[in-house]
Amino acid sequence: MSLEFPPPSYTPTGGDWIKDTNDTENSFPKYKTVIHNASHGNGVYVAWSNSVYDLNGTNEWPPSGAFDKQTSSVNNNKRGWASANDADGQYGTTYSTADKPSPVNLYLTIPVPINTTSYSITIRDSIPSEQAPKKWNFYGSYNGGDWTLIHSQDNQINWSTAETRTYSVSNHSYRHFRWEWLRNNGNAVISVGEIKVFGE
Numbered sequence: 001m002s003l004e005f006p007p008p009s010y011t012p013t014g015g016d017w018i019k020d021t022n023d024t025e026n027s028f029p030k031y032k033t034v035i036h037n038a039s040h041g042n043g044v045y046v047a048w049s050n051s052v053y054d055l056n057g058t059n060e061w062p063p064s065g066a067f068d069k070q071t072s073s074v075n076n077n078k079r080g081w082a083s084a085n086d087a088d089g090q091y092g093t094t095y096s097t098a099d100k101p102s103p104v105n106l107y108l109t110i111p112v113p114i115n116t117t118s119y120s121i122t123i124r125d126s127i128p129s130e131q132a133p134k135k136w137n138f139y140g141s142y143n144g145g146d147w148t149l150i151h152s153q154d155n156q157i158n159w160s161t162a163e164t165r166t167y168s169v170s171n172h173s174y175r176h177f178r179w180e181w182l183r184n185n186g187n188a189v190i191s192v193g194e195i196k197v198f199g200e
Contacts, residue, residue, distance in 0.1 A: 043111025051089035082191035114199030130187035140174030
């Protein structure tokens with residue numbers, strides 16, 4: 001039976017995700033939480049991205065927001081993740097019909113490897129659907145260095161508010177995951193409300 005990662009309920013509620021500015025990747029901080037007292041998947045989770053909306057500002061939408069099990073994305077809660085509204089993070093109409101040459105990536109590391117069977121993406125409930133991803137690659141890695149393409153999607157259009165879409169993938173063992181966002185649906189930034197990974 002496939003299980004959900006991070007687990008659907010755990011202590012503390014939503015996880016206490018901490019921005020670790022001492023642990024960075026290409027100057028971008030990693031966000032970490034320790035899950036305990038869940039029925040499975042206990043341990044350290046790490047999320048990071050090479051583009052974060054208002055990084056270190058008062059309106060930051062951190063990578064951990066894509067994995068915190070909190071789906072209400074009102075501004076004062078920051079439930080969800082969004083790319084930066086700058087040259088590196090912007091998509092817009094240009095990259096709704098062509099692949100972004102240096103795409104934004106979103107990463108998740110879980111405590112132990114799992115045989116990955118599917119994943120789901122929920123878009124945020126308070127943003128235009130144009131921010132939703134349109135085309136992407138999904139990668140897995142056992143060691144965090146060697147990446148294998150698990151799954152690709154294209155022409156994911158006409159998202160409804162807070163819609164969830166689930167994608168089945170080949171069953172292989174991975175601990176590290178990466179979403180490479182090639183296109184969105186026309187907005188300046190790309191964002192997601194929640195991502196879940198399922199495996200055995």
